[in-house]
Amino acid sequence: MRTRPNYVAGVAAFIWLLIIGVPLYALVNTALQPQSKYTDKGPLALPSALTLDNFKTVVDSGFLQDIWNTVVVAGATVAIVLALAVPISYAVVRGRGWITKGVFRLFLLGLAIPSQAVIIPLFLIINDLGFYDTLWGIILPTAAFALPVSVLVLSGGMRDISTELYEAMALDGANPARTLLTLVLPMSRSAIATTCVFTALQAWNGFLFPLIMTQSNGDKVVTLGLYNFVSEYGSNVPALLTAVLMSTLPILVVYLFARRALVAGLMGAGGK
Structure with missing residues (x-):
């Protein structure tokens, strides 16, 4: 027997994925941007410049x-x-x-x-x-x-x-x-x-x-x-x-x- 797809559960899972994924994306996105540019387009925009200097600052x-x-x-x-x-x-x-x-x-x-x-x-x-x-x-x-x-x-x-x-x-x-x-x-x-x-x-x-x-x-x-x-x-x-x-x-x-x-x-x- 074929199982009918559960669209309600799929939509709920997608919403939950957004709730979890958006903050994580903003966290990683901001961590990879220079201090002078992280506010240019907002935390959810694609980064215009990437850098690892923030990791060096934290390690130092x-x-x-x-x-x-x-x-x-x-x-x-x-x-x-x-x-x-x-x-x-x-x-x-x-x-x-x-x-x-x-x-x-x-x-x-x-x-x-x-x-x-x-x-x-x-x-x-x-x-x-x-x-x-x-x-x-x-x-x-x-x-x-x-x-x-x-x-x-x-x-x-x-x-x-x-x-x-x-x-x-x-x-x-x-x-x-x-x-x-x-x-x-x-x-x-x-x-x-x-x-x-x-x-x-x-x-x-x-x-x-x-x-x-x-x-x-x-x-x-x-x-x-x-x-x-x-x-x-x-x-x-x-x-x-x-x-x-x-x-x-x-x-x-x-x-x-x-x-x-x-x-x-x-x-x-x-x-x-």
């Missing part, structure tokens, strides 16, 4: 170091969250005692605590640990606030694995560690990808913890770099948008590699 300002620091923060945060959230979620799903249920409720309670409400105690703790003005002062609080959502997503994905598969592993003599490694992790790829992307985005876009926990220029991340870039190059709009463009590319690459698993996880497909 030390923005690449800010991007590298953010990559380190995001990578370390994702590693810590996965190392803690995966076994916690597995224990929550397979546990039958009141302790595991209480731990899960405790993590759910963490969803209701905003970081702004506890920033002063966090600052004192980070300072006492000797992590102030280091990247660890950003990584540890970011990972802590990403854990509740990560446990919620991972436990939901692991619950989609049928009980028969767990019983089959037990009949084969597999211990909990082997079951986690050979069954749960492969079948929870969607939930793990969702957790990785969410945690990386949270670390990449974080502003409060870098602002409070760091001071030196050597530990700046992308958000602080853009904040300082506005004050230094606010009148140079093409250079400013070039910095914004460069800051979005790494996380865009992560999304492109994990998009299918991410969509499956968000749709509740879990590990199936």
Whole structure:
């Protein structure tokens, strides 16, 4: 049977493409134009002159170091969250005692605590640990606030694995560690990808913890770099948008590699 084309969905998809594509085109178009010409015909007109001087300006300002620091923060945060959230979620799903249920409720309670409400105690703790003005002062609080959502997503994905598969592993003599490694992790790829992307985005876009926990220029991340870039190059709009463009590319690459698993996880497909 032939499927009738869905014209309404096609029109809606085209409108959504315009909503997303037009700002991106304006961003890239302005980043490739000289400062003296980017306002001549408007941001949506075809560029009359192209230049890479804006990228040179951004690189000379030390923005690449800010991007590298953010990559380190995001990578370390994702590693810590996965190392803690995966076994916690597995224990929550397979546990039958009141302790595991209480731990899960405790993590759910963490969803209701905003970081702004506890920033002063966090600052004192980070300072006492000797992590102030280091990247660890950003990584540890970011990972802590990403854990509740990560446990919620991972436990939901692991619950989609049928009980028969767990019983089959037990009949084969597999211990909990082997079951986690050979069954749960492969079948929870969607939930793990969702957790990785969410945690990386949270670390990449974080502003409060870098602002409070760091001071030196050597530990700046992308958000602080853009904040300082506005004050230094606010009148140079093409250079400013070039910095914004460069800051979005790494996380865009992560999304492109994990998009299918991410969509499956968000749709509740879990590990199936």
